[in-house]
Amino acid sequence: IEVHATKTPPASQIIPTFDRNRGAMLEFFHRAGHGINGTVSDAGTGEPVHAQVWVGPADWHSYTHSETGMYHRFYLPGTYSLTFRAPGYRDTTITDVVVPNSGDSAVTVDVALMPDVTAPLFGFRVMYAFYINTPSSNRTYPTRAIGPRDGVTYQLDAGKYIAIDMNRPIVNRTGTDFVVYRPTGTGTATVKVANHWEGPWTTIGTANAAETGFDLNTVGLDSARYVRLEAASAFHLDAIEGVNYTGVAGAEPSPLPAPHLSVARNPSAGVVRFLLDRPAPGTRVLIHDATGRRIETLAVTSRELNWNLRDTRGANVPAGVYFARLAGMERAPVRVVVTQ
CATH class of the missing domain: 2.60.40.1120 (Carboxypeptidase-like, regulatory domain)
Structure with a gap:
């Protein structure tokens, strides 16, 4: 948020600028949570x-x-x-x-x-796309190329390309490993695969039918996570799907993630109520002020935890922005608390 005409205003203008915009900035934080x-x-x-x-x-x-x-x-x-x-x-x-x-x-x-071993691997997100020749009547969106096949297509103009992340590797097994779906048109596209979104890319073949299958074994790859299509002519891409199951349901369970801390009402003019999905013995919530100084430590005893807007000395804290996080956890998310 820019609140001044210059990025390095004179020191004498910093406090007045902050005071002038303080209410608006707090309201911005509030509305961002809607x-x-x-x-x-x-x-x-x-x-x-x-x-x-x-x-x-x-x-x-x-x-x-x-x-x-x-x-x-x-x-x-x-x-x-x-x-x-x-x-x-x-x-x-x-x-x-x-x-x-x-x-x-x-x-x-x-x-x-609910895990489903029969659910296909599919294009999960678009890493990048360059798909329109100018001028063009093409008004399709790259996002239509992700997800399982549904008949809704994204058009790559001739000479354009798209790179898609499958979110997990396509694994080389016997026979076809993934399929490119083109439900309409007669366009063709060169198909490349890689294990990093920037490559190096390995050309695996050409998509030239309504359904074109590809076998990673033909290019000597054990797996590939990213798929790139380069259109030779207008190509209507519906989806990319992995033929083999993802193995999610059969995977060994890993340790549970860190507990999720949330703020029930924010901003607050009274008691701040924190919610914790999995309270564990000895868990603490640390409260810091805007300077980074810890002002209070709250012991977690249940899924709900209240902070009465007082510091460790029992004094009321002034209205402003505070930060709450779980103690002793790596990459623990920080929650912004706005008091009024």
Whole structure:
């Protein structure tokens, strides 16, 4: 957020500039928390899942955090539908999700996805794309090339390309390992694979039919995570799917992720209420002020924890921005707490 005309204003202007914009900045922090948030996990193990989150009616997507499974989408008050999708899991759709037009205008939707060994590996996210010749009537979107095949295509103009992350490696097994789907048109595209989004790329063949299969064994690769298509002529890409199962359901469970700390109401003019999904003995929440100084330590005894806006000496803390995090955990997320 830029609040001054220059990036290095005179020292005498810093405090007045802050004071002039303080209320607006706090309101910005407050409104950034509006919308839909939650955590996506594996129904069997409780592990976080890196998933796509599609929100209707706009039918646009974002992603959960790759390590924590958390997500947040800013949305105005209204009614929405959410579809959660990840390779190796059954899709889960939640309808009639209401973002309220009152209070903090936020709603939490936590989802546990059911593993499915028959669910295909599919294009998970677009790493980059260059697809339009100018001038062009092509108004398709690269995002239509991700997810399982659905008949909705993304058009690559001749000479253009797209690179897609499958989110987990396509593994070389007997026969066809992945399929490129082109439900309409007669275009062709060179197909390349790699294990890093920047390459080096190995050409595996040409997609030239409604369904073109590829075998990693033909190029001597054990696996490939990224797929790149380079169109020789207008190519309508529907999806890229791995033929073999992802193995999610058969994977050995790994240790549970760190507990998830959230703030129930933010900003707060009274008691700040923290929520913890898995309280463990000895867990503590550390509160720091804007300078980084620890001002309070709270012992966790249940899923809910209250901070009365006092420091370790029992004195009331002034209104402002504070930071809360779980003690003793690597990469523990920091929560911003705004007091009024």
